[in-house]
Amino acid sequence: MNLQSIIDKKDKAAKYMIDEITHICTKFEKRGPGDLGEKQACEYCAEEMKKLGCDRVYVEGFKENPNAFLGWIYFTITCCFLALASYFINVPALSLVFIAIGLLLCVLQFGLYKKVVDKFFPEKTGHNVAGFKKPTGEVKRRIIFNGHPDASWEWPFKYKFTYLGFDLHMMVCFLGAFYMIGISAAKLAGAVDADLAKTLGLIALVFVPFWFGLYFMWNEKRVVDGANDNLSGCYIGMAILKMLKDEGIELENTEIGVVLTGSEEAGLRGAKAWCEKHKDEFNDVPTFVYSYDTIAQNDQLMVNYRDLNGTVKVDKDVSDLFIEASEELNIPCKKGMVPPLGGATDSAAFAQAGMRSTGVTALNHALPDFYHTRLDNPDALNASCLADCFAVSVKVLEKFDNGAKQ
Secondary structure, three states: OOOHHHHOOHHHHHHHHHHHHHHHHHHOOOOOOOOHHHHHHHHHHHHHHHHOOOOEEEEEEEEEOOOHHHHHHHHHHHHHHHHHHHHHOOOHHHHHHHHHHHHHHHHHHHHOOOOOOHHHOOOEEEEEEEEEEOOOOOOOEEEEEEEOOOOOEEOHHHHHHHHHHHHHHHHHHHHHHHHHHHHHHHHHOOOOOHHHHHHHHHHHHHHHHHHHHHOOOOEEEEEOOOHHHHHHHHHHHHHHHHHHHHHOOOOOOEEEEEEEEOOHHHOOHHHHHHHHHHHHHHOOOOEEEEEEEEEOOHHHEEEEOEEOOOOEEOOHHHHHHHHHHHHHOOOOOEEEOOOOOOOOOOHHHHHHOOOEEEEEEEOOOOOOOOOOOOOOOHHHOOHHHHHHHHHHHHHHHHHHHOOOOO
């Protein structure tokens, strides 16, 4: 199948995406993980999928504790204060224990997205939506376009002090934790006398305001619009359905799926829930999954060959196909990864479930001002970037439909 007629209409597709994203941002409630707005967006997209020709559409709920994803901060910073107190009451071994616990919680809950402190936070119901459009003939292959319809809680420090100030704050906090390890270990080993130990402890007080400030790193009462992060990712797949319908194009043997998994901002909870329930349904034919997240900056269009803070390897063939499609269209696209402390895309959940997936982003890791702030509204959308990513994605569909990488 040749889909050049759709690729040529990439600007029309971008306008459709922007109009739809603006509608969701302005007409529905805020889409925090597990909030009503997330459900409203899923239900709206479900109705659109039906209109766009999907044969099977469903909205599903799943249980989660969304505030736990950043709530580990409260536990970790409290451990830092307890470590400092233990140092001053001359129990350096306990100080080391508290720091170790705090850092372990950080690594497990944020670094690996494990459910370590979830039970300490309120339970909510998140939502996913999925639509599948069958081909005219036998299903011989399947491609799934994925995004997450939820939006993030605002990061006030980043909004006020930009990424540089936010990043420096985080670095100082971690430096303070490792400083506590050093002076506590030295005190425990008897490597410093009482006077020096006291001086080193007083120096540690410099980190107290930074640690305290981290209690307010995120504002759970303000959810941003999330126009770029990540309605932009959701609407790549939706736009493909739209343009196929408008052009009257039916694929013969390729099933198209659009799966929007909620609560990514709470630790990939929606994608993990969807995979746990549905992953075994897609072993019948070759199935490729493309997860899109924050399609916002042309010069940052990237396929992430590793995800989840660099710990998860995704499918090379799925990744390479996107790169090859971009090269054929002369649209720049990088090979990269989601680095340590960079978070994750839903691609990681699909890969961990054994599905063939990759993550596509268009975001500088020196995070732009709109990222996780109130500035991520429809005015921040980039029509050119959306159009380019759409065009490459259609080319991927064309090549996949013609048998590439299977």
